[in-house]
Amino acid sequence: MTRRRGFTLIELLVVIAIIGILIGLLLPAVQKIRETAARMQCTNNLKQIGLALHNYHDTNKGFPPGYIDGNNNPNLTPDNDVGPGWGWAALLLPYIEQQNVYNQINFSVTVGMGSNAAISQYTLKIYLCPSDPYQMPFPVYDSSFSTPITTLARGNYVGCNGWEECFNGAGGNPQGGSGTDGLAGIYGQGGVGLFWRNSKTTFASVTDGLSNTIVVGERSGNHSPSTWTGAVPGGRCPAWMATQPPAINVPPPGPAYDNADWGEAFILAHTNATHLPSADYPIFDPDTFYSMHTPRGANFLFGDGSVHFLGSSINPQVYQALGTISGGEISNDW
Secondary structure: OOOOOOOOHHHHHHHHHHHHHHHHHHHHHHHHHHHHHHHHHHHHHHHHHHHHHHHHHHHHOOOOOOEEEOOOOOOOOHHHOOOEEEEHHHHOHHHHOOHHHHHOOOOOOOOOOHHHOOHHHOOOHHHOOOOOOOOOOEEEEOOOOOOOOEEEOOOOEEEEOEOOOHHHHOOOOOOOOOOOOOOOOOHHHOOEOOOOEOOOOOHHHOOOOHHHOEEEEEOOOOOOOOOOOEOOOOOEEOOHHHOOOOOOOOOOOOHHHHOOEEHHHHOEEOOOOOOOOOOOOOOOOOOOOOOOOOOOEEEEEEOOOOEEEEEOOOOHHHHHHHOOOOOOOOOOOO
């Protein structure tokens, strides 16, 4: 009789254990490679946005406004906005080979409303970071927090409004003034960024130097929702990380909505020294820069078209200075 030689149970278990160990050793390397590829794609997205911004400037003799609104008083905060609210990323569409999408937008009608309801949910890959799994359209609530007033497509890239919180900085008044925010004179100290409500900044406006000025940065969906479309007047932007642990996409009410900002926060962010990129948890301000990249930090587009990854350990005062266009700071330690 011929005896067949097979695996014993112990040998089989040993083989399975060895395979498990090998997978455990390889998995971190695979994840690292995937994250590196995602960061490269994110960087490329921002470079394309930078090129589009320069082409827009060449054509229109200035950068696009942070968002378009009938609230023309630079001293009034975004709770006074009336729409239509279309933002800088929507105005860039013809410059990123999305003319067909641009042609479907009625820019006289509010973001996400009426004839713009369907197009406002259209996903654009160039405006999404592949490291962020939260890429589906999201509902926007008003202050009643009862029924969504619209639904918007996501976008992971938001414009830099300066170093002051966007609720106070949305008007972009560089002279300060006697506005209702109680921060008269703050922008005379150089706190303003490239984008604000109805802005039209130019290369000449950026006296700090294009290579030392952040114009666009990342916002991940685990922190707060953002969009390529614009600022919904009366809409509220929740801060998911105001909860422990973060409660993503949970309907209101709740801590995320208790700390909600207004519509400007969907498309703008600030570089305050107290809110470094991807550094705070819990954080109660939705209008900051955040990403899901490792190590901790985020990708940023600068005015000269270059893209840099700024880590959470960046010098706070340097980070704050990089968000302004005319603060007069000298900041190259980043």
